Amino acid sequence: MKQVYASMLWACVVAWSLAAQAEDSSATHTLAASCAACHGPNGNSLGGTPTLAALNQDYFVQRMQGFKDGSVSSTVMHHHAKGLTKEEITALASYFAQQPRQTAHALPHQSFLGAQ
Amino acid sequence: MQPDSILTSHPVSATRRQFVRSVIYGGLAFYGLPAFARASKPPLGHVVIVGAGFAGLTAAKYLRAWSMGNLKVTIIEPNPQFISCPQSNLVLGGSRTLDQLSFGYDLSRKQHGLNWVQDSVTAVDLANKQVQLTRGNLSYDRLILAPGVDFNYSKIPGMPATVADIPHAWKAGKQTLQLRQQLESMPDGGVFVMTIPTGAYRCPPGPYERACQVAHYFKQHKPRSKVLILDANADITSKKGLFLQSFNGAYQGIIEYHNNSEILQLDAASKTIKTDFETVKADVLNVIPPQLAGKVTQVAGLNNVDGRWCEVDFVTYASSLQSDVHIIGDSISAGLPKSAHMATSQAKVCAAAIIDLQTGNAPNPLPVFANTCYSFVDDQQAMHVANVYRYDPAKKSMVSAEGGGVSTKATVQEGEYAQAWAKNIWADTLT
Numbered sequence: 001m002k003q004v005y006a007s008m009l010w011a012c013v014v015a016w017s018l019a020a021q022a023e024d025s026s027a028t029h030t031l032a033a034s035c036a037a038c039h040g041p042n043g044n045s046l047g048g049t050p051t052l053a054a055l056n057q058d059y060f061v062q063r064m065q066g067f068k069d070g071s072v073s074s075t076v077m078h079h080h081a082k083g084l085t086k087e088e089i090t091a092l093a094s095y096f097a098q099q100p101r102q103t104a105h106a107l108p109h110q111s112f113l114g115a116q
Numbered sequence: 117m118q119p120d121s122i123l124t125s126h127p128v129s130a131t132r133r134q135f136v137r138s139v140i141y142g143g144l145a146f147y148g149l150p151a152f153a154r155a156s157k158p159p160l161g162h163v164v165i166v167g168a169g170f171a172g173l174t175a176a177k178y179l180r181a182w183s184m185g186n187l188k189v190t191i192i193e194p195n196p197q198f199i200s201c202p203q204s205n206l207v208l209g210g211s212r213t214l215d216q217l218s219f220g221y222d223l224s225r226k227q228h229g230l231n232w233v234q235d236s237v238t239a240v241d242l243a244n245k246q247v248q249l250t251r252g253n254l255s256y257d258r259l260i261l262a263p264g265v266d267f268n269y270s271k272i273p274g275m276p277a278t279v280a281d282i283p284h285a286w287k288a289g290k291q292t293l294q295l296r297q298q299l300e301s302m303p304d305g306g307v308f309v310m311t312i313p314t315g316a317y318r319c320p321p322g323p324y325e326r327a328c329q330v331a332h333y334f335k336q337h338k339p340r341s342k343v344l345i346l347d348a349n350a351d352i353t354s355k356k357g358l359f360l361q362s363f364n365g366a367y368q369g370i371i372e373y374h375n376n377s378e379i380l381q382l383d384a385a386s387k388t389i390k391t392d393f394e395t396v397k398a399d400v401l402n403v404i405p406p407q408l409a410g411k412v413t414q415v416a417g418l419n420n421v422d423g424r425w426c427e428v429d430f431v432t433y434a435s436s437l438q439s440d441v442h443i444i445g446d447s448i449s450a451g452l453p454k455s456a457h458m459a460t461s462q463a464k465v466c467a468a469a470i471i472d473l474q475t476g477n478a479p480n481p482l483p484v485f486a487n488t489c490y491s492f493v494d495d496q497q498a499m500h501v502a503n504v505y506r507y508d509p510a511k512k513s514m515v516s517a518e519g520g521g522v523s524t525k526a527t528v529q530e531g532e533y534a535q536a537w538a539k540n541i542w543a544d545t546l547t
Contacts, residue, residue, distance in 0.1 A: 026468055027480040033178065033464045034485040036544040037457040038537050046543050048536025068519075075523070075530060076502050080486055082519020083504025088484065105227070105547035107539065110220040116195045116289040 028091040035092075038076075043096045046104045053099040060093035158188035160474040161257030164247060166237050166412050168193035171445030171459035172262030173224060173545050178467035180228040187474065190231035190256075192249065197221065198546060202456050203492075203538055204288035205322065208296050209329030210336075211495035217288060219546050227547060240416035242438050258470055259441045260433075261418070261426075262463070263410025265318045265454070271406040274382040282384060282401050286318060298400045299330060304338040306399030309389065311379055312347040313406040316425065318446050318454045320354035321501070323347070323404055325491040328359070331367040332494045343370055344398075346377035346391060354453070355491060355501055355522055362493045362526065379403075409447035418443065425449035430507050430514050431479050433466035442466050452505065452514055453489065456541060461485035461505075483507050483514075490534035491526075498534035499523035 032043070035052065039045050043052030052060070066072025067081035068089070074081075081089070160183050165172045168191050176189045198219040206212035225232050239248040246253050267284060269277045281298070283291035299308065308330050312323045327343050334341040352359055352373070363371045374393070381390040387401040408414075408424040418426050418435045426443045427436040430450070435441045444466050445459035452458050462485075469479035484506040492498045503520030507513075523530060 026472065027482070027484075029182070030464050030468045030480065031484050034457075034461045037460060037486075037541040038488055038533070040540045041544045041547065045536070046539045048532055049540065075527075076488065076500055076533065079500075079502035079520045080488075080504055083486075083506075083517030084484075104543055105223065107542050108220045108223040108546055109216070110197055110218050112199070112214045112218040112289075112293075113196055114290065115197070116199060116287070 025095075028088075028095050031088065032092055032095045040104060042099045042102070044099075044102045044104055046107075051101065052096040054101045055093075055096050057093045057097040060096060061089055064089045064093070158186060160187040160471065162188040162190065162255070163258045163260060163470060164190045164192065164254055164256035165260040165262060166192045166247070167262035167264060167410065167445070168195075168198065168221060169262060169264050169445065169459070170456040170541070170545055171264075171463045172260065173198070173221075174460040174463035175260050175262065175444060175467050176230050177224065177228050177545070178464050179470060180230065182467060183471050183474075185229065187471065188231065189228075190233060190254065192233045192235055192237060192247070192254070193221075194234065194236045196234065199288040200456075200538070200542065201288045201319065202541070204285070204292050205326045205329045206492060206495070207288075207292050208285070208299065208326060209332045209492070209495060210296075211492075214288070214293055219542065221546075224546050237412045237415065240412070240441075242416065242441065245440065257440070257474070260466065260470075261410070261413050261416065261441060261443045261447065262445045262459075263412045263447055265407040265446045266410050266414070267405040268408055269405050271313075272379050272382055272403065274384065275379075275403065275405075276384060279384045282387070282403055284403060284405055286322075286404050286407075295400070295402060299333060302338065302341065302399050305340040306338070307342045307344055307396070308334075308400045308402070309344045309346060309387075309396055309398035310402040310404065311377075311389065312345065312349060312353075312404055314348040314378065315406060316449075316454065317404065317407045320453050320455075321359070321489065321491045324352060324354065324359040325493070326402075327371050327373075328362050328367065328491075328493040331362075331370045334370055335367070341370070342372060343367070344396060345371065345373045346379070346389060346396070347373065347375050348378040349375065351375055355499060358491075358499045358522060358526060359493075366494070407446075409443075413443060413447050416441065419447070421449040430465075430512070431481055431483060432469040432473065433462060442470065450514060453487065453501075455487060455489045457487045457489060457537075460541065460545060461487065481507075481509065484517075485514075488537060490530065490537055492531065492534060493526045496528050496531045497526040498531040499526040500530060500533070 038049050039052050045051045064081045067074050067077045200217040235249040237247050283294045285291040285295040331343045377391040387398040409419040413419045428448050433442040444462040446454040465483045472479040488502040490498045490500050501522045504517040505514040508515040
């Protein structure tokens with residue numbers, strides 16, 4: 001009987017942690033996706049900005065905290081880092097560290113067709 | 117594709133919903149399973165998106181990716197290709213061609229398994245969850261409207277709805293090329309007059325960037341020519357200090373800025389504008405018209421703020437009038453700049469919320485996102501405004517977080533960043 005209770009409890013823990021993880025990652029992957037405008041799809045930059053995909057988690061946090069407290073100088077990033085909480089920076093660091101580096105698709109350039 | 121062939125609605129059963137929820141949030145990679153993706157009844161239902169600009173196309177991509185293919189997505193877009201409004205002012209300045217800003221939709225369609233209908237919406241039946249197209253009807257479980265802006269010429273006394281030789285060039289395309297050609301044909305010593313409307317409009321710094329781009333072209337090719345800005349607003353509405361550096365610096369003697377200069381009367385034939393203070397005659401006239409939410413929102417009756425913009429809930433982007441219709445991008449009423457980055461950020465929050473709603477979960481109640489917007493003052497130098505925005509439940513709006521701001525001055529380095537921004541946001545939206 002003890003074993004049954006133990007396994008039931010374990011099942012609850014797993015279900016709870018999955019649900020919790022889902023909530024965390026939904027908020028984090030949505031925030032992380034907002035970085036794509038400058039840093040590319042899933043943190044894979046097409047050039048001109050750092051690739052965040054598979055970036056070392058500690059380095060990410062260190063840089064962002066530096067931009068946030070002003071100890072690392074930047075052109076643009078301080079305007080973003082200062083607006084994020086420590087927790088958000090940590091979550092983003094973890095998210096991007098887990099993203100695979102991918103070769104970007106070539107942009108689908110097409111001549112102007114004159115329709116619009 | 118015949119629109120009629122995708123006409124059925126797909127209610128989601130509770131057991132299926134739970135199963136799908138466990139699939140998605142358990143992290144199993146079902147996205148690659150073709151049988152699942154091609155299922156005639158998509159487990160999470162059918163989302164129809166009107167408009168394939170930055171907002172609509174981004175919503176489509178992330179709905180498919182984050183639902184792991186369990187949502188069916190159909191896009192309705194009348195235009196055959198994507199033309200980027202960001203950087204289209206550089207076509208006027210001469211450092212970009214319109215071809216460089218034009219893209220095909222095919223890769224996005226294939227890559228994300230999107231259904232595509234090249235057509236326009238003529239009516240929306242909110243009660244029966246159907247959109248009417250010129251070639252048939254289409255049913256949805258949820259509808260996303262992302263039509264961008266529409267123009268209201270009736271607000272300009274004397275201005276007919278369309279004047280062939282007075283382009284707005286405020287949607288990138290033919291009119292961008294037309295305005296560039298007019299500038300090229302204008303004799304040296306001529307006057308380019310641009311008018312800016314009051315109230316919200318697409319791309320707040322865009323008119324001032326345009327003035328710089330035209331001045332950059334004049335400085336090189338027609339040094340005796342002038343740029344006259346007639347701004348109906350009391351002051352420069354975006355990046356003021358930065359634009360003044362250019363107006364009073366590199367373009368001193370070329371750009372003249374007049375505030376509070378609403379058009380009292382416009383004579384299209386002579387390209388003459390009367391304001392409270394003066395009457396000016398233009399050689400090339402660019403009227404940026406007053407703006408409102410895109411036509412489909414008007415057809416659906418969802419532009420409920422001053423009859424212009426659409427009120428939405430910033431957690432889900434659902435219309436305040438209709439909970440299964442979501443509105444994103446330039447059409448919404450918000451204290452947010454109408455920018456491409458903003459449109460894509462809203463699209464992602466909306467996509468995540470729709471997946472949550474379709475799986476029976478509560479959407480993230482406190483969305484956070486970023487906006488970065490660059491403006492070029494010539495062919496190389498740019499400057500930015502950048503902010504994080506977070507949802508404030510008390511104010512029920514997205515509020516700018518502490519620490520955002522603008523560049524100290526336009527630089528070549530930021531010009532390079534601006535080019536990187538364009539490449540990356542195009543990649544995020546179009547691949």
